[in-house]
Amino acid sequence: MSSQDYDCIVIGAGVHGSFTAYNLAKKNRRTILLEQFVLPHSRGSSHGQTRVIRKAYEQDYYTQMMEECYQLWFQLEKEANVKLYRRTGLLVMGPERGVSFPAIKSTLQRNKIPMMTLQRKEFSQHIPNVNLTPGHEALVDMSAGVLYADRTLKTVQDLFQKLGGVIKDGQKVIDITPGSVVTVTTTSGVYRAKSLVITAGPWANTLLSYTGLQLPLQVLKINVCYWREKVPGFYNIQQHFPCFIQLEPEEARNDIYGLPSNEYPGLMKICYHSGFETDPDERDRQTDRGDIDILQRYITSCFPGLVPTPAIVESCMYTVTPDHHFVLDNHPTHSNIVIGAGFSGHGFKFGPIVGKLLCELSQGEVPSYDLAPFRIRRFQALSKSAL
Ligand SMILES: Cc1cc2nc3c(=O)[nH]c(=O)nc-3n(C[C@H](O)[C@H](O)[C@H](O)COP(=O)(O)OP(=O)(O)OC[C@H]3O[C@@H](n4cnc5c(N)ncnc54)[C@H](O)[C@@H]3O)c2cc1C
Numbered sequence: 001m002s003s004q005d006y007d008c009i010v011i012g013a014g015v016h017g018s019f020t021a022y023n024l025a026k027k028n029r030r031t032i033l034l035e036q037f038v039l040p041h042s043r044g045s046s047h048g049q050t051r052v053i054r055k056a057y058e059q060d061y062y063t064q065m066m067e068e069c070y071q072l073w074f075q076l077e078k079e080a081n082v083k084l085y086r087r088t089g090l091l092v093m094g095p096e097r098g099v100s101f102p103a104i105k106s107t108l109q110r111n112k113i114p115m116m117t118l119q120r121k122e123f124s125q126h127i128p129n130v131n132l133t134p135g136h137e138a139l140v141d142m143s144a145g146v147l148y149a150d151r152t153l154k155t156v157q158d159l160f161q162k163l164g165g166v167i168k169d170g171q172k173v174i175d176i177t178p179g180s181v182v183t184v185t186t187t188s189g190v191y192r193a194k195s196l197v198i199t200a201g202p203w204a205n206t207l208l209s210y211t212g213l214q215l216p217l218q219v220l221k222i223n224v225c226y227w228r229e230k231v232p233g234f235y236n237i238q239q240h241f242p243c244f245i246q247l248e249p250e251e252a253r254n255d256i257y258g259l260p261s262n263e264y265p266g267l268m269k270i271c272y273h274s275g276f277e278t279d280p281d282e283r284d285r286q287t288d289r290g291d292i293d294i295l296q297r298y299i300t301s302c303f304p305g306l307v308p309t310p311a312i313v314e315s316c317m318y319t320v321t322p323d324h325h326f327v328l329d330n331h332p333t334h335s336n337i338v339i340g341a342g343f344s345g346h347g348f349k350f351g352p353i354v355g356k357l358l359c360e361l362s363q364g365e366v367p368s369y370d371l372a373p374f375r376i377r378r379f380q381a382l383s384k385s386a387l
Pocket residue numbers: 011012013014015016017034035036037043044045046047050051052053171172173174199200201202203207222224271316317318340341343344345346347348349350
């Protein structure tokens with residue numbers, strides 16, 4: 001066992017831990033990033049080729065955070081000389097009399113985000129090969145696009161190491177002792193630091209249990225489905241097919257989203273924005289495919305150019321809070337422990353800004369944004385243990 005001192009320890013080398021570690025290293029903080037699996041891995045929530053980036057949100061605070069976040073993505077591309085974003089636009093479709101579609105539309109309008117509303121009669125001219133559900137409206141968030149996820153993680157981890165940061169992968173954290181100096185024990189070492197950031201994705205509550213805290217988080221296994229184009233190129237990124245979100249009526253609640261064919265030639269990624277509860281260590285034992293039935297029905301009716309049987313099904317996990325908003329906060333009893341958790345299946349695009357905010361919290365700085373929507377105290381009424 002070795003004993004080493006750092007300014008900050010970050011647990012979890014997913015998108016949020018990697019960006020947090022990078023931000024700390026940029027501030028010359030001696031930082032170590034601990035990861036249970038050998039990197040890169042596909043056992044958490046940040047793996048895979050692509051994620052959607054968008055400003056289309058119901059809440060102003062997400063849209064406004066994304067304004068700066070886009071700039072941070074562009075800076076990162078420049079700094080590392082690598083392409084991480086590709087603009088495609090995001091087609092948002094939803095019930096005109098629902099809550100979500102009008103809310104997204106007015107958030108985009110209020111914040112003067114470039115967008116195009118599509119009237120039903122002109123829809124098929126702009127978006128061929130998609131049937132707009134009767135009673136639904138459509139708009140396009142023009143600056144939305146695709147982020148290259150695996151490439152992002154490698155880029156940020158490389159930059160972190162170039163700045164002097166230390167990554168120890170294949171080291172599972174098995175204990176945390178809070179205090180003015182936090183001690184973290186892994187399967188092969190003991191590390192001490194002035195502050196600790198926990199960004200453990202689906203394992204957040206396992207790590208938090210060492211600190212006497214449990215959050216109301218639900219871990220869901222997501223079936224990541226890829227669907228074959230009947231005619232190659234119908235829904236291709238090269239042909240400028242956009243990403244899309246299909247908002248469902250509030251009572252159905254779970255939306256469907258998709259990305260143009262890109263990572264696997266001729267296959268479009270379309271997923272259900274929910275899944276089935278799982279233990280993150282037993283993810284592959286969860287074999288429920290009820291979501292795939294829903295997707296098949298949707299694709300048959302709205303994407304007639306796709307074969308309605310998935311050609312590839314991969315796995316990923318969401319860690320969901322009751323209100324689907326993130327947790328970005330200091331630990332309620334140990335203020336030098338900072339928590340980034342519960343990204344609820346929409347956190348990737350925020351990586352650069354979450355990394356900046358968690359870094360600020362761990363250094364006792366005033367955060368750049370009002371974190372009220374992300375504070376732990378909002379769960380007080382629901383808490384499993386004292387928060
Ligand atoms: C199918 C799918 C599609 C998505 N699509 C989008 C999208 O289009 N746009 C978007 O913005 N977001 C999207 N998301 C959400 C986004 O990917 C997640 O919010 C984000 O990746 C969460 O990152 P994280 O760093 O919190 O967790 P993770 O990536 O899971 O990272 C946590 C890390 O902590 C490590 N860890 C855990 N316990 C320990 C321990 N004891 N010791 C050491 N290390 C440990 C884990 O191994 C893991 O590497 C999607 C997610 C999924 C699953």
